[in-house]
Amino acid sequence: MTETLSTPAAGELNAEGLLDAYRTMRTIRVFEERVHDEFATGEIPGFVHLYAGEEASATGVCSHLDARDSIASTHRGHGHCIAKGVDPVEMMAEIYGKRTGSCHGKGGSMHIADLSKGMLGANGIVGGGPPLICGTALAAKQQNNGGVGVAFFGDGASNQGTTLESLNLASVWNLPAIFVAENNGYAEATASTWSVAADNIADRAAGFGMPGVIVDGFDFFAVHEAAGEAISRAREGGGPTLIEVKFTRYFGHFEGDQQAYRADEVANARDKLDCLKRFRARVTESGQLESSALDTVDSEVAALIESAVTEAKAAPKPTGVDLETDVYVSY
Amino acid sequence: MTETLSTPAAGELNAEGLLDAYRTMRTIRVFEERVHDEFATGEIPGFVHLYAGEEASATGVCSHLDARDSIASTHRGHGHCIAKGVDPVEMMAEIYGKRTGSCHGKGGSMHIADLSKGMLGANGIVGGGPPLICGTALAAKQQNNGGVGVAFFGDGASNQGTTLESLNLASVWNLPAIFVAENNGYAEATASTWSVAADNIADRAAGFGMPGVIVDGFDFFAVHEAAGEAISRAREGGGPTLIEVKFTRYFGHFEGDQQAYRADEVANARDKLDCLKRFRARVTESGQLESSALDTVDSEVAALIESAVTEAKAAPKPTGVDLETDVYVSY
Amino acid sequence: MARTISYREALNEALRQEMHRDSSVIVMGEDNAGGAGAPGADDAWGGVLGVTKGLYHEFPGRVLDTPISESAFVGAAIGAATRGMRPVAELMFIDFMGVCFDQIFNQAAKFRYMFGGKAVTPVVIRTMYGAGLRAAAQHSQSLYPIFTTVPGLKVVVPSSPYEAKGLLAQAIRDDDPVIFCEHKAMYDAVGEVPEESYTIPFGEANIVREGEDVTIVAFGRMVSVAAQAADELAASGVQADVLDPRTTSPLDTESILESVENTGRLVVVDEATPRCNLATDVAALVAKEAFGALRAPIEMVTAPHTPVPFSDALEDLYIPDAQRVVNATKSVVQWQR
Amino acid sequence: MARTISYREALNEALRQEMHRDSSVIVMGEDNAGGAGAPGADDAWGGVLGVTKGLYHEFPGRVLDTPISESAFVGAAIGAATRGMRPVAELMFIDFMGVCFDQIFNQAAKFRYMFGGKAVTPVVIRTMYGAGLRAAAQHSQSLYPIFTTVPGLKVVVPSSPYEAKGLLAQAIRDDDPVIFCEHKAMYDAVGEVPEESYTIPFGEANIVREGEDVTIVAFGRMVSVAAQAADELAASGVQADVLDPRTTSPLDTESILESVENTGRLVVVDEATPRCNLATDVAALVAKEAFGALRAPIEMVTAPHTPVPFSDALEDLYIPDAQRVVNATKSVVQWQR
């Protein structure tokens, strides 16, 4: 059932939708490049994994989602958060460990979440999200609200038992769940061509009774169309889909990774394949959007991230009174 | 890569090999029927899961194995133990919780093992065996002795993450490992047609880069041939195979199961499909074995199991001095 | 309240009443109905020990069978709990925690803290623990100490049918993740249980016997063992205060300390293996907080540091019994500096 | 022995020497070499923290990268151990135990007992624990108490480069399954380490400081915290006996009891969360076996009952430090009945 989609038409997105999508991708990109720079100054603590290069996936999928829908993410979660509507200003503060952060500084980059937005959290455990999404999809089904759950996970995570058994459970229960395997070629320093014992992750779908689709992850429109199909099918009771999105991450596995395992694939991707460049070229060439409208978004995003960083740096840290609170709802 | 094998020719087995195979199947059958009867008297403690009906699988696979090779089994492990050469007399004593048992009474039905025979244990954890077999296969590979590891597991276990990720690891490491999915139609009271979200378990093989084969589990020769192919390929460095064996268990999930979930599939299987009946008919019709030779085996097996039960009943139980020993090799 | 029912029935009744009360309560687990996809009966099992029997037909669509994929379905229960449901998932044997612990301790337990107090995850994981049924090493463990270590989890060990019903109702209404540990050898134990719905609050010990000479703290099935020991001790003139904390987390430290302040002596009875278990937990609490009152060494009656043996001959020696509690209690009562 | 190297280098050296010594020793884990299937360098990582760096080229075919499938590869290490190998598997962070615990506690740990003494499973699982690197709730836990509860496992918590090398060599030569817990904040700690191969036996505490007034038992990274506290206390006239048990299982109960018999006072320092941890374990041991000698309440210095917070401001408060140990110690030394 695995099929490769060629780049489709822009589909139902009108100018406003396109501009939103561009804004989301651009926000993710600038957010991540800024975190990369700030991390280098030593001011950002902990482990940080950047999503730059992969923006079309989170954006293409989440542009179909609304308040009924939920997503689960990974250690590389900033992009999914932004795409699902989490406030980048709070996110930046969280990454700096500040009390004003999305999680009051208790979570950090690997645990940004906003349940009120249906964002169930980045996740420090590879393969942690797919089981949870079986649950949010189940809740939507029980509540009969047409909602879906989307689990984003990496090529490395596609080998984790928790992920694989979730595919089966979602099929058995016929859940409105979408499994988005973001194949960026590597799990840490390990190539997915080595660790995934199949030509494609999407090839696993058949063994779990669901359609498997492969899309070019640098192409927002390809992701958007594949996700749209899967999501409408799920909303209508047609069950889960596995979508494999292929692309390259622009930075190391985590900030600090020397990347000795890589060839120079990033330069080529940035230059020739980049999702933002391609998006801009396509919508301006087709006349759907003016270049100037995109430029305006660029400056707005730049200003937003600038102020996010300024606010994050200025914000207070949590203090002793916060240490033992919020372990339980009731004590 | 999934293919269904039709009943092949008897292959390389000579008369002695055939008689051995028959003896093994017969021993398993009589052992299990006797445990069934004895359990009903209330004298056997704990949980007991019987393998009757499935004899051709353990026997067809293990008839290819020798001292280099190891197997891991399940809660339904008696058949695998007998087929890999564990002493039925010690096994019976173990089931009765006696000091003379395979595990000195510390293990019981669900944990019979004999490491000296390459039998890594029945297993109380569904999906517990496949990871271990990646390890024994790895050891054989590192030791370069041509050995293989075989993981037997059920249809229910084929949905467990531990099983699924083991398939991938075995392929990635190109291990001499054979995964035998014994699909007896049920995991406890749940139908495999429901719990396995694919037409066949073997259909999962492709997603993990290995051949998948389906065999009629009532047909010793079919199992023997499929296993033979997979095992020689593995011995020669050709990597793992997933073999799905389809059949029906003759007794309930465990002793005591009322089986309200079943239709009358067992009577038909016992009558029309039974592996022992088919084996006997085939080898006698083809003139490979005399009926009388098989009858002799039948009486020898009857005597063996009779004495196993007598000895087991008479054997002493472990005592207080055994309670805290053998937790560690060194203290 | 003259009606007596079994521990199993008490649990079933709590589930039924809570499902009637709140439509967001759903039940899931392997063969919790039973017979999924099979030609025979649909509610063939009601769970491997019959606790969920009958709910499938009474609450259509709200009792879900699952494939054998504990990470996926326990995780699903947790995920659903974050989206307005109150799932009760059955982890058939507590021994199976090893294939799904991540979802419990790294996901459910940490959401609230890790997400800055913004998550509510009202999931209940019912699970069966304990020795006594000759179920051997992988089906007989008392692993509640492991769950007790985990901040963010609440852990319940009901010691009777009455406790079982009221604590399960509380677990379902509670907004935090709860590990509900049912002792497999108690399902047929009978006791008085009110028909109407009720809850028992977490973190409040039940005083099972009152006495002045020694405090005995016991958990789960060990409560009845301790009570039996106390009765035997009473016959020889030793009056024991027997406490059933009901929940290991939160733990009613106040009642324990108060009792020891009064008796000056402590015995803890825990079916778990001896290292880092509840016995050490309570002993340490008392050695820290009530040292001034202590008049004797603290005794702990536990399983040995071994897997659970299969043979009845060994398993009977493995499980703490009243005699061992009596002996331990006498030793602390008779202790002289 | 003038040479000083880091904890990381000490571990690497132990692996190298044991691999030279015994060809059945193999190493596996995620990116233990690094770069599998990738176009660039082949030994690109040497483990996420560089502990296995260089072994890949030195021991061809004996350092295996793995997919992210902890159950499968930890299980594989265990299975291989039953067939003549001595695998050292790396569970990158101890926090990931939740996706592979079954293979460790139900399989490896129980084989020998459950199979009647007939199995030998010499597997080592190296894993990284502890807080301090702002790695947040799922990458900072001190979960060795959970492994300590499990009969059949040995659990090692090396507190210095010297200990790390000798204990890892012992772990590899040991015939039982060993959980080897490396503290992530110690990899760069340096100390004197002999070049030649040596082993440190399990179950023998190291006396880090000698004193008569109070016993301080500390584990892993907390040993240096306790030593620092002891030095500060010495300045104010309190002489502490500081014990590093080195292994939590087996535990050197004898040395602990002997020390408390002498000092009459106990403080236990454990980086783990407070319920059912090593602090309670040691406290309970002493409250049972050395009560007669005890002259003050037992103090426990531990993390709070919360997940590990991300923000440095909170994490610094979370981790037990020398000041808290000093305060606790003073309180027991000054305690009056």
Ligand SMILES: Cc1ncc(C[n+]2csc(CCOP(=O)(O)OP(=O)(O)O)c2C)c(N)n1
């Ligand atoms: C259970 C578990 N195992 C290992 C890790 C360590 N780890 C963090 S990210 C990562 C690689 C993940 O690769 P992939 O799924 O492809 O995601 P990507 O980083 O490429 O986005 C690993 C091994 C972890 N966090 N959790």
Ligand SMILES: Cc1ncc(C[n+]2csc(CCOP(=O)(O)OP(=O)(O)O)c2C)c(N)n1
């Ligand atoms: C991890 C785990 N989950 C659940 C169980 C309970 N259990 C024991 S056997 C069984 C059914 C197994 O079905 P299958 O794999 O098809 O094997 P079969 O019994 O049919 O031989 C279940 C659910 C278990 N032992 N371990």
Ligand SMILES: [Mg+2]
């Ligand atoms: Mg990746």
Ligand SMILES: [Mg+2]
């Ligand atoms: Mg089955």
